[in-house]
Structure formats: C-alpha cells, structure tokens
Amino acid sequence: MNFHFRLTRTITFFTLILLLTTTLLTACSSLFQRPNESIAFTETVENYPKAEVVFQVRLPAPLVEGEKLLLEILDDVTGVYFNPTRYEMAKQSDQDYFVRLPLIVNAKVKYRFLRQSSQTIYEHTTQNNMVRFRMLLVNGPLVIQDTVAAWSDQPYSGPVGRIRGHLSDLSTNLPISNMAIYSAGMQTISASDGSFILEGVPLWTQNVVIASLDGSYETFQQGAVISEEATTPISISLTKRPTTEVNFVVKVPEGFTTELPLRLANNLYSLGYAEAELSTGSSMIASNLPVFIKTASDEYSLTLTLPVGADLHYKFTFGDGFWNSELSSSGNFVTRDLIVSDTTKNIHKRIEALQSPNVGEIKFTVSVPANTPSNEQVSLQLNAFGWMEALPMQKTGENLWTYTLYSPTHLIGNIAYRICRNNQCDIALSDPSQDGSIAGTPTPQIVNLNLTKWQFMDMDSKPTSVDTNGGGLTPRGDFIAGFELTPHLSTSWKNSLNQGLEAIRGTGANWVIVSPTWSITHVNPPLLEPVPGTDLLSPDVQALALQISANQLNPVIFPLLSDSDVADQFWNNSKRDAGWWQTFYDRYHRFMIQNADLASSTNASALIIGDPNMNPAMSNGVLINGDPSYSPENADEHWSQLITDLRARYSGPIIGVISLPSQVSTLPGWLKDVDALYVLFSPSMVDSGDLSVQAMVNTFGIAMDSLVQPIAQQHSKPVIIGINYPSSSIALNGCMDINAKCLKYQTSQLADSTVDLDLQSRIYNAAVIASANRDWVKGFIARGFNPLVVIKDQGSSVFGKPASEVLWFWYHFILNKSS
Template identity: 40%
Template sequence: MKKKGKPFIFTLFLVFPLLLNACSWVDIPQIAPLPPESPKPANISKLVELEFIARLPSPVETGQSVALEVLDEVTGLAFNPTRMKMNAQSADIYSLKLTVNVGSVIKYRYIRDGNIPVYEYNSLGKQVRYRMVLASAPAVIHDAITAWSNLPYAGPFGRIIGRILDQETGEPVSPSLVTTCGQETISSSDGTFTIDHLPPGIHNLVVYSLDGSYPVFQQEAEVAENSATPADIRIPSAPFSEVTFIATPPSGSLMGLPIRLVGNIYPLGNTYANLRGGMNVLASRAPLLKLREDGKYEIKLRLPVGLDLRYKYTIGDGFWNAERDGSGQWITRQLIVPPTPVTVEDQIASWSSPGKGPVTFRVEVPGSTPPGETISIQFNPYGWTEPIPMWPLGNNRWLYILYSPLDMIGETSYRICRNEQCGIADDLQTKGTEGLSRSFTPQPDSQVFEIKVAEWNWMAGASDPVTVPGGSIPQKPESFMTAIELVPDYHPSWQPYFTQAFESIAKINANRVILSPTWHYSGNIPPMLQLVAGVDASWYDVSEQINLAKQKGLTVAVHPTTSLDKPALLWWNEAPRDSNWWQTWFDRYEAFLLHHADLAQRNHAEILIIGETNILPAFPNGILPDGRGSNAPGDAELRWRDLISKVRERFKGQIGWFLPYPEGFKNIPPFLNEVDQLYVLLEAPLSNQDPPEEAEISSNMERLLETDLRSLRDRFDKPMILGIAYPSVRGAASGCVRSSDACLPATVFYQGGLEIPSVETDLRIQAVIYNAILHVVSRNDWLAGVFSAGFYPPVGIADQSVSINGKPAADVLWFWFNQFHPR
C-alpha cells in the first residue's frame, strides 16, 4: 500500500525577530491550503473545526489586534508560523475558528499586534513556548491569557499535582510533556508532575508523549487560589505500525547527499528545547535515510498508531538546507500514522532558494585533528544557530553546500568547529566572538569558499613532561575504583559524541564512569525543581549514555545534581526557608532523587551517588553559603534517613554519598551511616607556591588523608573514594584562583570552554597536581578508589576548566590507572 505524504505548508511570516512588525495577517482563518497537485492521503480523510476563545488580561489598546499563531516545531518555533487574526467578541474576549485534519495536534500561542508585536507570557514571567490542543472532534477551547511581555501577572496562584499511568498496566507513563496555561513540565519516572504558579480558573491540560508511544491526552482542570488540583490521568498505550518513507531527491541534485528525516518527535531530532537561533531540531540527532540503487532514499520506522507526525527531509536541519516546495516555500509534511503498515512516497521538489546560487564550503583540517571527530559548520545570519555536521571526503577534507534559506538572509558569518562545539572547539582563526571574520553574502550565482584550518583553538601541544615514579608500584585490588565523573552539565548536541567520550575514558584504563545528570531550579519561591529540556539530559539521553558506557566495558554510577537559577548565596538568602518552604523543598528533592533511582535501577547502573554542594543548607543544623544558619527543619535528620530508605526501595545497587572537602566537612550529617560508600571531592589548598612543588603537594595531601579524610572513613566505617578536581590554571593548587582580587568559586571551573582573561592557563600545573595526589593514593591502601571530576564529554579541549579531556593530566591518569590495574 503506497500513500503520498501530505505537505503541511505554513505561509512564512517571520524571518528574523526584527521583522515581526512587518508581518501581515491571515484574513482567512485556516491553515494555508494545499497545492492543488498534492493528493490528500487516505489516512487523513476528515476535517474538524476548532473554536479558540481567548480571554485577555485587559483590553488591547486602540489600533491593536490579537492573533493566534500556529507554530512549526520542525522548522523552528521562531520561524514559519501561521498567524491568524482573531475576532473581537468584546473588549477582552477574542475568538477564531480553525479547520484542521482529525487527529492533528496544534501547537500555538497568542500575540498582540501593534507597532511592535507583544508575545504572550505565562504567570512565571516567561514567554509561552506553545499551548497544545488535540483535534479529535469539534471543540471549543477556552484559554486565559495570563500576561503579555509588557504586562506581567500579579494575581493569586494555585497548582496542579498529577500522575500519569498506563490505563491497562498501571505503570507510570514517562517521560511526558505536560502543558497548561502556557506552562510546561516533563513528568518524573513515576509519572508524577507538578505545575506551579497557575492563575485560578479552568485550563486545558494536555499530556504529550515525547516519543509518541502514548496518545495525546487532554482535559480541563480547574485551579483554585492557594490550592492544589489533583490530576489522576490514565492513558492507553498505542500500538505500533511500520511506516516506510521513500524520498525522491530533487531533479538534478547531487547524488549521494546525506538526507535526514527530521520531525516533531524525539527519535527524529526534536529536543523539545529552545536551542540557539530559535531552533528545536538538531541534525546530528535525526536519522539518515539509506540511498537505494535507484537513486531514491528510504527509511523504515516503527511509529505509534494515531501519531500526528510532522516531518521534512533535509540535508541540514529543519531550517538550513531543508526541503522546499515547487514555489520555493518551506514545507512541513503531516502524516497521521495508520493502524496498518504503510509506504509513504515523497518527491522532494527542491533544496534551493529562489534566485540564489548555492554556497560551497571546502574545508581542510590539520592532521592533528583526533580521528573519528566530526567537523561542523555554524552560521550566524542574525545570531548563531545550531552547528551542522559537514560531509567527510577523506584525507582531512570536508564539504558542505548551502542551498537554503539563502533568499531570507543577508551577509552571514560562519565558523568551523569540532563535534558541533562551536564557540569552544573552534578554528583558531575564528575562535569565540572573532567568528565574524569569515562571512558570505548570498548571490544569484554559485560561490565556493576554500578554508584551511591551520590550528584548532585549545588543542593541547607539547608541554614540559611530568616526572612519574620509576620502579615497582603496588597494584590495587580489583575492587579499587578508577573512575571518571562527567561534568554536571548538558547540551543536546553532546549526545552523538558520548561514544567517543567513553572510548577516551576506557583508554585511560578507568573501570567506571560516573554520570552527573541534572535538574534545574526555575525559581526559589516556591523552590521549583524540574527537568528542563535543552539543559538537562532526558530519560532517553541518560539511558543511552549508560548503554554506550557499558558497550565500552565501563561500569556505571549515577550522581544526580541540581542546578540553581542564580548564585547559591543569593538563591538561599532570598528563600523564606519557613516550614512550608522546606516542605516543598524536600518534596521536590525527593521527586528528583527517586526519578534518578528509577533511572539507575532500570538501566542496571551499579551505584547511585547522592549529595552535592547545593544541598548542604538542608542538612541538620544546616549552614548557608555565608556561614549563617539555614533554619533547616528540626526533623531534617529524620527526613534524610527516610529519603535514603525510599531510594533503597527503588534502587537495589550500592548507594554512595558525595561530600566536597573542605566545605562539606563543616557540618557532617549523622545519617551517613545509612549509605554504603563515601565520595569525597578534594577542593582543598595543597600548596602556596606558584608554581607548586610536587613534594609540597604530596606532603599536604598525606596530612589531609591521615586527619580529616581518614577520620571520616573510620567514623562511619564506609569505603572512601577520593575525587580530584583542579583546573588547569596558575594558582590551582592554592585552592584560590584569584581574579579581580577575589577567589573564584570552584563551580566556575566546571564550564567547558572556560577562558578567563585575568587567569593564566597552565596545563602542566594540573598534571603535576594529579601526579602528586595519585602518588599519595598509591601508598594508602585504605582508600577504596579515586575519581577525576568534571570531564567535558563532547570534545577534548585544553581550556582552563577542571576537565582532563584533551590535556596532559589525562596522560598522568593513564599512567597511574595502569599501575593500579595493569592491562
């Protein structure tokens, strides 16, 4: 059975944010009609009418209008919207009728138009990404616009607390995107979610499975002031159907170009995040189609029945080099997945921009480029967009041909980088903000640019050797841990390069990798802790990382950490820290820990590590970053013991506890007897000399081990694993790297690509510190292991951070790890 994919075409109204005021209105309230030559697929045979009724927070000014904007997440939320003028029913009520295909999921938001367009904001003071509605039958959707960008919400609040379960099995449905009233969150492993700061009223609550494996659920939810609305949601799982996509490339196009299928679900590259340049899809995360002998391209996918799939073909991402229709407009196709296997045959009309010739970039990179790395190109037409993988030609040569959207841009800067880490692992000539030095302007005729990358930024060169001890060094027992902990940070562009990272870690002869997945606080009144797409790795991402690490022979520990939305001192001092606040804090932190306990258990990780600097004020007799008491609850110890017990119910492996030294030793919690291992991260001063003497570092290290660290081990009688995290800068061994006459916080040096002009980079100092510490470790048999913290996974760079990836310190680790456990 063969069907033609139905193009879902949006009229282009938005090119750059600066052009918003040039947008015109769609007077006919419907999505742009299909070209007459495009047949309607049999699986989309019905249309349905939706009526949107929006209540404004206040009447609009004279001369202003209100519009509904249907968004295209495949091209990018900042691009290609269909904007439709609404009809005024009263001063503060506007309506619009919209006809769409049955089964469509509409992503939309409201906009107020005048001389300068004003976007809808939610009650948290953030721009609405989108609202959602499922068009399963004729319906009236009532929306309350909470705020505009220039009119913040100042009313009362309520919340929705819910759980999403499989209708048949009762198992949690997660991860799911939950949206209501312009806010969104992603459900935890047990299917629970909380949406705070909601204005009182009736809101449309929508649950959307990130991979489409469950049908979209929607219902109205009434929120009352200062109350929590429960939402017990049961959803049936969707059966799967095989869909074969066959794409015919444009007539006359180059043979063999790598064509990807990008779409609105996780497996097709959608990150559900606000990426650079207004994009949402990453090319490197989308699957490649297979080139057939007849010149067509093919891919088979198992997709959930009933899924509203929006997709397009591309030789870039959803914006760059994405397919266009016969008239040169962007095209986003739609397929409602049928219950039986189906073959969808699509003709790609064009890659090109009307009236503009292609721009060819031929790049030669230095022979020092690590094998297996991908060379990427990044464009800046109005701000840097996400990098695009180039096409390998062999012999250190790479190619990329840019066809579109050249008709929409003017002079455009570009730069070349490694593994999509542009702005960090750049061509030295165009590093950082200096990337403006290379540019092109689209022309009617084709253009060719030859680029030779002579040297990469932050590629470690030769350095003075570090003297390692000769003679026989006693081996460690097989149980001795030699681990690398990844930096507690994330960007979706990292995911394709974890295989390389784990290969590098395995070559050091590490036997374990410690993953550090994060959740972010989006506020502290109340403390709102949740997974934020684009900065926190999803359940799918971390699961894949665990699997990839195991494939490289590494055992896995998971160390979940939180990230504050402002400096710790300010965050904690601003928080009221009364009994209600602490109850919410512990509730959210419990959800965070149990989520990662489930993740570790289901993916067969061996160890779950709890603890971090950000939670020290929540300990019994807690201390704030400024040294004052935190007013932690009187029953804090009982709460922590109860939480560890709940974690053990979910996770059956070993539980470790993380403490930074010396900060974490100021108030050692008594409940550490409940865990199995102690992980102590060394951040203490080891030398006052500059540069430091290795003998002094060793002497101070021996003293610390025999006093504070060993006493902690003996007090709780738990195995201790020592962590090392010293940056590659002058002053690192002193424990105080100074800038502007102040010590920089240790957390500053966990940023990949770090370069502080007032601080001097010194790769050898980091290697010397590692060598001295590991020499001491070799003589202390009571230690159960050692780990290097802050490893930057997407690419090796010789920056100022604590990461050892791509630095001489990695060679020092290789030596010592091979002494501890000879291959």
C-alpha cells in the same frame, strides 16, 4: 502418466521461452528509453478530515488603540519562531476575542497569542516567562477557552493554583514517565513514579494536554478548573499504542545532486526532536536526525517503526529543520503531516525544491589542521539571527571537509559562519581569523577555508612525564578508578560521546559517574523538574548509561541540581519557613526517587547522594554568604528517610558526599546511613616546595590525613577521593567547596591565568599516588571530564591532556592491568 509428463514438460518449455522473450523485450525497451523517462512514481496523498476549532481567549486588559490580537499557529519542525501562520482574532468584548479554524483531526497543534501594532508582544506566563507554545489535541469540533495571564509589558501579579497528577499504563497499571503535560502555556515532564506538578497555573478553566514525547501513548485532553492556592488533581490511565513499520521513499528534484545525507526532520523526541528551544530558536540538531539510504541517483529510502495514532510533523532536509530543508516551488518552507495508521506502510513523496529561488548554492570547503583528532566530526555553524545549532560537514579527503548550503538564503541577508569540532561550537572553535560572512547571489559561490589551528589545541606542553615513584604502592585489584563526567553535556552529546568513553576505557578506569539534573523552576513554593534542553531526560540517561556499559565501564548515578548560580538565588530568595521546607523535601524526594529508578534500570554500580548545592538543606546548613539557612531541626530525619526510600527502589550501594575543605563545621548525621563516602577534595597545593611530584605527594597526603582520615575513622566507611584541578597556572590554589561553587570560583579566575597542562598532570600524578597509598581510601575519581571533545584549555577536564596519560599509567598499575 507419460502423456501428462510430456505435456508438463512442453508447457514448462514454452513458459521459459515466454519469460526469456519478455525479459529481452524489457531490456531492449530500457535500452531505447529516452534519458528523461523514468519509472512512474506515484506520490502518496493524505486527505485527512478536518474539524472546526473555535479559539476563545480572555485578555488581562483591553487592547490599546491600533493593536490587533493574533493567534499564531507554530511550525515546531522548522522552528517555532521561523514559520508561523497568524490569524487575526475577532473582538467579542473589550477583553474577549475568538477565531474559527479548520484543523486536521487527531493532530496536535502548537499555538500562542500575541499583540501586534508597531511591535510584536508575546504572551507570558504567571511567572513572567514568555509562552513558547500552548498545546491542543484536535479530537473533533472544539471550543477552546484560554486566558492570557500576562504580556511582556504587563507582568502578572495575582492568585494562582497548581495541577498535580499521576499517570499510569491502562494495561499494566505501572507508572508512566517522560510524558509531557501542557497547560496555560507551561510544560512539565512526568517522573519515574508517574507523578507531575504544574505550579503557578492561572485561575479559571485551563485546557490540559498530556502527550507522549515519542507518540507511544494515546494523547489525553481535558479542561481543569484552577482555584486560588488550590491543587487540582488529575489521575489517569493511558493506553499504549501498537507500532507499525513505515517506509518513506523520497524523490529529489530532477538534476539535484549533493554530497550531503538526506535526513528526516520531525517532531518526535525519539527521532531527534529536542522538545526545547535550542540556539537562536533551533528545534533540533541535524546529527540527531534519522538518515535516509540513497537507493538511486534521485531517490532515498528510510524505514521507521512508529506508534499507530502518532501525529508526525516532518520534512525532508539536507541539514536541519531550518537550513537546507525542503521548500515549495515558490520558496516557502514545507512541513508535512502524517497521522500514523495501522494501514500506513509506504509513504512516497516528491520534494518540490531544495535550492532557494534565484539564489545560487554556497559551497564551503575546509582544510583542517593536521592535529585534528581523526575520530572527530567537523561542523559548520551559521548565524542568521544569532548562532544556530551546528551542521555536520562531510569528509571528502585527508583533513578535508565540505558542506553545501542551498537554502533558505533567499530569506536572509548576510550569513556569518565559523567552523568547530564535534558540534561543540561554544568551546571547540577554529581560529577566529577564519570566521566570515557571506550573502546569497544569483550564481553559485565557493568559500575555501584553510584552517591553520583550532582554539586550545596548539598549547605548548612538555612531553608527558610520569613520576613512577609510588612510595611502595602495590596493585589493588578492588580499587575504584574512574572519572566523573561534567553534568553539562550539550544537546548534541549522542554523536560525540563514544570517543570520550573510549578514551576513559583506554585509561583502564572502571567507574564513570554521570549526573542527571533537574532544574529549579519555581521558588515560592519550590519546584524542581526536568527541563528539556537543559536537563537530560530519563531516556537520555538510560542511553548514556548503556553506552558506558557497552564500553565495559560501570555507570554510577550522582544526581545534581542543574545550575549552582540559580541554586544560590533560589536559596537566598526562598521563604524557608516550615511549610516551605516540607514542600521542598517532598519535591526533592521525587527527583531522587527518579534517580534511584534510573540506577536500578541501568544496573548502576552505585547511587551517590548529597549534591553540594543541597548544603542549605542539611542540618546546620549555610547559604553561599555563610549565613545560616535555618534548615529544620529534623533535617537529618528527612535525609535518613530519603535513603530508606531509595533503598526500597535500588539495591546497590548508596554513597554520601562530603566536600572538603568546607565552611560547614559539622557533618550531617545521615552519613551514618550510607555505605561509603565520596569526598570532593581539591586542597591547596601551594606549600609544595619545589613543586615536584614527590613534594606534592607529601602536601596532598598531609591534607588527606588531617582533613579526610578523621572522618573516615569517625564513620568507619570506605572513602573515594574525587579531585578537580584545572590545567591552569592557578591550579595550585585548590578551592574551598561552598555549595558547589568550587568550579565557579576557579572559572572566575581563569581569564587572568594561563594554560598549564604540565602543572595539572603533576598534581594528578601526586594525588593518585597519595590516595592509592592509603588503605582507607578505596577509590580515586578525576572530576569534570568532558567526553565530547578534546580541549586543551584552562578547564579541569583531563580528556586529551597529559593528566589523562598520567592516570593511564597509574590506573593500569593499581588495577594490575596490562596495556
């Protein structure tokens, strides 16, 4: 035993000596290592099998002499217009062409057809919209048969059919929402009940691909026979993919240094891909992309959880998919492919180049005004072919920001530039006198900008004065005090939203109304569906509601049609016969059921029904010009049944909308079935005498008592008042809401008006006092709130304006909250 113990100690002693010696030798070796030596970095190499795909296409008419037919394989990460690969197709007959291509097995390929001679002519759908792309799953050797329905110079006029289907999870049998369905160059998204509809599909056999936007389900592909005016059904169950953790390790070129973060541009919606055509063909917004961690001077790392089997198209970038993205040594765009497997754990990649060949970098340094909100992001917007999506700059000091442009300046001539706030370059720009343009040169360049002001941020206004004379108003702990967000949030909302929600929370409010939208994409027959890039998809609405809840506010869902101008054209051009109305109610029902499911899953405090755009579909409905819409006699029955179906999926209160003043003489009968009334109420305040707050309290109160109170008494329902006055010299005019056109009428007059922040604050001061002083009014909502950026313009958003300070005082008082 003793011998064994001594032997063990002896072995341990020599082991320690050996370890110390090895460590010292390693350290010494590193000391004498030449500076350009580094630890070996082995790149991951993917050798994916390929299969031959034969593309066959039938044209609507023969090509003219001198034309070629091309197949275009699209790069959805760089942008579908920016880096295509084109293949000339061989002629089989006057209207039939083909080409054979080897493609990666299990890859999803986006493609389209075009004619080329002295100009390029892209294929169009039966609705005469340009085909953005077709989709193909390469699940082995394939023969794909397509038909081109139309060209831009050969519009379609012929018979069509439709595809209607349902998707469910193979294991749980539950419906699958937010799946993309592609066929014949068209796309739609499945609803919360798993249903989908593709309207206007050309006849013949069409390839149908069903794919998850985030790769979480296996992709389905099948041919579907389309017959004239017939519905082709597709009902399938899909397998949910398991996930695996993948670590990306990236080496940048030797000697390359930058202040910018490295991002992963990719084709997954959950990782920042827009699944839509954004500004000038952009496919993503830089600030939405995953960011790498810098682990060494030339090395970056990022770990992601990805579905096994997902087809990831990606590239490394210090901007977005186009600007500052990686290049080949010859200056071409680089896009990579990864078919995720359960053995995929570590991906090691080396970037060949980031700097445009033979062109120096362009460094933008910007000094911003002192009144720039400290929690805002400053962004650079570039114009190569049109204004593209904004790029977030890096803050380098107090009011100092920078961004270095490396590529692809060798492919572009002059580049126009401008600066904006929070990526909101459509409304939050700097002084246009600082805009400029620049072209790449062989040597580096520096653009120094000293911004003296932002547009709509230096409006002179008096210090906010709150009239605290509430006329005997006492605190009401059960009062609803809130804001309704503008329904038109930009696609960059995720990184800018929270500052607006923090401002709302700071006012003491308790409700935030959000408005998920669907777009009108077809008139006869009618079709409503979510359009990525225009409408927030269900994961976006859930994320938005989650952020609202995280700010200790209560989300409320108020579904709307996407665009009131489009809605007007829709109603004017629709058949509106008995069959049309039945189809319309069925498809609007899908939209509302989705929102009931969203209200349930987000634990929303209420669901609001009665979008003013839907006035023509109410009993005694009217069009925008005042003509009758000839809605069915049983319109109220449709709405009452809808409310019954909504209650089956959402257990919270359902609130009905009334717009006042209104050109509609009678209110819909279905209001008897709701729990409360949300009255959109912005009456004229012109007859307010000296325009003092107290004079306006009287004017607003008289309007409420004459227009709103009789309705409250008739229906014995609690009333919530929602107002929407601009910070403009025309604010006193108010408006008559005609099919959701109140704001549009205001906007058409704003160009001839001046900003008047004080007038807006006095109107809101009066309106909240008059509302809260009436016990039959249970809540007050400020509508049109844009949470993404402070703009002191003529618009109705009160974010950062004196009216929000007025509401801060009264919301705290009414709800008896301490500051």
